[in-house]
Amino acid sequence: MRNEDHADGPIASAAGLNFFYGEKQALVDINLDIARGLATALIGPSGCGKSTFLRCLNRMNDLVDGSRVEGTLTLDGEDINAPGVDVIDLRRRVGMVFQKPNPFPKSIYENVVYGLRIAGVRGRAELDAACEHSLRRSALWDEVKDRLRESAMGLSGGQHQRLCIARAVAVKPEIILMDEPCSALDPRSTVKIEDLISELKGDYTIVIVTHNMQQAARVSDRTAFFYEGKLMEEGETKKLFTTPVRKETEDYLTGRFG
Amino acid sequence: MARRRDATRSDGKAWIFLSWTSLFLILAMMGVLGLLICVNSFRALWPNRIEQVTLADGSVFLGFPVNADLSPEGLSRLQYKVANRELNSGADFRWVYARDIVSAARPPGAVLVNRAENGDFLGLPGPGADGSFEKPEQLRARLRSYRERWNAGAEPLRRKLASLGEDWQRVHLSALKAQYAMERAAAAPAKEESAKRLRAERERESAVKAESETLMGEFNRIKNDFSRETAVFATAEGETVVLPLSSIVDASWPNAMTVMERAGAFAVNVWRLLTHYPREANTEGGIYPALFGTVMLVFLMAVSAFPLGVAAGIYLREYAHDGILSRTARVAVNNLAGVPSIVYGIFGLGFFIYGMGGAIDDLIYPERVAAGINTYGGGGIIWSALTLGLLTLPVVIVATEEALATVPSEIRQGSLALGATRFQTLWRVILPMASPGILTGFILAMARAAGEVAPLMLTGAVKSAHNLPLDGNWPFVHLERKFMHLGFHIYDMGFQSPNVEASKPLVYLTALVLLILVFALNFSAITLRKRMRDKYAMKGF
Ligand SMILES: Nc1ncnc2c1ncn2[C@@H]1O[C@H](COP(=O)(O)OP(=O)(O)OP(=O)(O)O)[C@@H](O)[C@H]1O
Ligand SMILES: [Mg+2]
Secondary structure: OOOHHHOOOOOEEEEEEEEEEOOEEEEEEEEEEEOOOOEEEEEOOOOOOHHHHHHHHOOHHHHOOOEEEEEEEEEOOEEOOOOOOOHHHHHHHEEEEOOOOOOOOOEHHHHHHHHHHHOOOOOHHHHHHHHHHHHHHOOOHHHHOOOOOOEHHHOOHHHHHHHHHHHHHHOOOOEEEEEOOOOOOOHHHHHHHHHHHHHHEOOEEEEEEOOOHHHHHHHOOEEEEEEOOEEEEEEEHHHHHHOOOOHHHHHHHOOOOO | OHHHHHHHHHHHHHHHHHHHHHHHHHHHHHHHHHHHHHHHHHHHHOOOOOEEEEEOOOOEEEEEEEEEEEOOOOOEEEEEEOOOHHHOOOOOEEEEEHHHEEEEEOOOOOEEEEEOOOOEEEEEEOEOOOOOEOOHHHHHHHHHHHHHHHHHHOHHHHHHHHHHHHHHHHHHHHHHHHHHHHHHOOOHHHHHHHHHHHHHHHHHHHHHHHHHHHHHHHHHHHHHHHHOOEEEEEOOOOOEEEEEHHHEEEEEOHHHOOHHHHHHHHHHHHHHHHHOOEEOOOOEEOOHHHHHHHHHHHHHHHHHHHHHHHHHHHHHHHHOOOOHHHHHHHHHHHHHOOOOHHHHHHHHHHHHHHHHHHHHHHHHOHHHHHOOOOOOOOOOHHHHHHHHHHHHHHHHHHHHHHHHHOOOHHHHHHHHHOOOOHHHHHHHHHHHHHHHHHHHHHHHHHHHHHOOOHHHHHHOEOOOOOOOOEOOOOOOEOOOOOEOOHHHHHHHHHHOOOOHHHHHHHHHHHHHHHHHHHHHHHHHHHHHHHHHHHHOOOOOO
8 A cells, every 4th residue: 555665755745736616726836845743834824725735635625525636646646636546445534623623422432442343443453452442542541541432522522522522543553634633632741742742743744734933833843834825835844944045935924924 | 762661561460460360271271171080080980879869740760860951941951861861861961950850769779881872770679579678799700700601601702703703704705816816817827817717705704704603603692692681679669570691781779789789880981991992982981092003193193193204303403404494493393393183184185195105006906806805905094194294294393403503512512522423413413402392392292292193184083983994813913904093982972962961971081081191291291301300411502
C-alpha cells in the first residue's frame, strides 16, 4: 500500500491544487509539502481556506455537494483523488480531530475502539489493548481507566477533545489533522492538548489549523500561511515568525488583520 | 413612536390573557370530557342499590334511578332502569313524575339477575313449589354447583361441537376445491383423479356432519336436563317469575352488600367487561373481542408501518439528493398526513381488498371465487392494519426525518472521518441517537391510529365477530378474518343499537377502555423517550 520510495520525502504534497465549492474557488494553486513526522501549522485569516485544505487531505470535502478538486494531492506519492482510491482506507490513514469535540454518545471504551470496530476488528484482547494504548497516548488513561464503560458524555470538554484524539490515534493513522482543536477549550485543557501534540508528533505527522499564533509557535515545526485561498508562505516556524518574507504574512503576524 | 410602543405593550397583555383563556378552556373541556366518561363508567360498574318505588296509583316497581330532569311542563321527572324487558313490553326504562312517587324503599332482598337473554331481571325472592323462600346464599351455592356441573358435563361437548363446525367448514372448502378441479380437468385421468378426491372429501364432509349431528342431539339432551333447574323470583307486584339457571349469568343482592362486597363486585364487573363476549346485539356482556381486535390491529399496523416508514425517512434524509424527486416525495408525504382517514379507507377497500385480496383469492382460491366466497377479497384485519399503516406512514416518515436532522453534523463527520461508511455511521451512531425521536413519533402515530374508526368500517371491522383473528385453530393466525374494534364498537352501540338506552353504560365503558389504551401508548412513548434520552444524552452540545 505505502510507497517505500517516499519514506524520506514529504508524507503529503499538493501540487497546483485548486478547490471549488460550486462556483466559488476556495483554494488557488496550492503547492505545499507536508513534512513527515513533524507538526505543520496552518495559519491565516478567517475564510482563507485552511479548513478546506485540511479537509482535502482526508477528502472530507467529498461530502459537500458540488465541490470539485483540481491539481494533485499525494499521500506517500499516490494521488488521493485518483479514481481507484478507497476513501475509507484514506480516512483510516489520515485521522481528524474537529474544532468542536464530538464524542459519540456511547461509552468511553466504545468511543475509542469505534474506528477499529468498523474496520472489522473483533478480538476482545486486541480492542482492549488498543483502547489502553490510545488512551495512554492521549494522556487520558489515568483519568478514565476506572470508568471505561461509562458514557463518554460525562467527561469534561477538554477530556472530550483528548478522547477524540485517542479515537483518532486508535486506528493508527499516519497523519492526524486538527482543525482548531483548542478553540472550544479553556486554557488549562489547551495546555494539555498542546503537550499532547508535542508528544504525538514524531510518531504521527500532525497538521494543525490554529488562530492562536503562540500556539502555532509552541507546537509546530513548520508553518504555512494562507491568504484568500492562496498559500502565501511556508517555512520553518521559527523563521517564518521572525523573518517573514511576504508583506501579508508580516501584517497578519503583527495583528494588522485577521 | 412612544404611543405606538405603549399600544403594543397593552396588546401583549391582551394576547397573553387570550392565550391563557384558550388554554384554560381546552383544559376545562378535556377535564369535563374525562370526568363524564369516568363517572358514567364508574356508575356502570359499581353495584347500585335497587329501589322499590310505590306510586300514587298503588302500582309498585323495582328499579335503579338513572336520570332526572324537568318535563316540558316543568315537572320534575325521574328515569328508572326497571329491566325485566319481557314483562314490560320490551322497555328497560321508565319515566315517572316525582310528585307521583309515594315512597321509595330499598328492600334488602331485592335481587339483580344478569341474564343471558332479555337483559337484566330485577325482583324479589319468590316462593318455591313448597312455598318456602330460597336464601341468597342457597341460590348462590346452587348457581356455583350448576356452573361446575355445566363446565364438566356440557362445556366440553360445546367446544367439540364448535371445533367440528370449523372442521366442517374446512372440509367443505376442500370439497369445493376438488369439485372445481374436477370440472376444469381436461384429461380423463386427471378428471378421474379429482373425482376420486372429491368423493373422499364428500365422505369426510358427511362423516363430520353426521358426527356433529349426533353430538348435537346429545348436547341438546344434556342442555334440556340442565334447563330443568330453575330459580324462583317475584316481581315487585308479587307475580312469580321462574328463571332457568342456564339463563342466569350472575345474581346479586346489591341492597344487602357491604362496601367491601361492592368493591369485590366492582372488580368482578371490570373483569367481566374485559374478558366476556358481548351479548344481545352488543347491549350486554363484555367487550373482549373488540379489545383483542384493537390490540392486534395496532400490533399488525406497527409491524407493517414502522420498518417502511423508518426506511423511507432514512432514505429521504440520508441518501436522497436534494432534487426534484425527493422534494416531490417530501411534499407528497406532508400532504398525505392531511388526507382524511375515510379516504384511506376507500383506498384500502379499492387497492388492498379488491385489488390485492381479490388477486390472492383468484390465485389460490379460484374455487371459492367461483362459489362466491371471499377469503382475502373481503374485509379482514390484515387489510385494516395495512390501511392504518398507510395512514400513519407519513407521520412516521416525518418523525424519522426530523429525528435524524437533530443529530449534529459533527457527530456524523466524526464517524466518517474515522473511516466509517455512511451505512456504518447511520447504523452505529445516528440511528441510536435518533431512536428516541423516531419512537416517540411512531408511538404517537400509533395512538392516533388506535382510535381511528372510519377506514376500518370499509376494510373489515364488524359489529360482531365471534371468531378472533388469533385462536387455537390451525393456522392460528387468521389475518383474513373480520374483527371487532373498540372505536367501531362505540359507534355501533351508541348509534346502531336496537336498544341505545340499554347500551349507554357500555358506550361509556368502551370509550374509557379505548382512552386508557391510547393514553397507555402515549405514556409509554414518554417513558421510552426519557429512557433513551438518558442513554444517548448529548451533554455539551
Ligand atoms: N461547505 C461550503 N460550501 C461553500 N463554501 C464554503 C464551504 N465551506 C467553506 N466555504 C467557503 O470557502 C472559503 C474557505 O473556507 P474555510 O472554512 O476553509 O476557511 P478557514 O480558513 O478554515 O476559516 P476559519 O478560520 O474561519 O475556519 C470561505 O470563503 C468559506 O465561505
Ligand atoms: Mg476553519
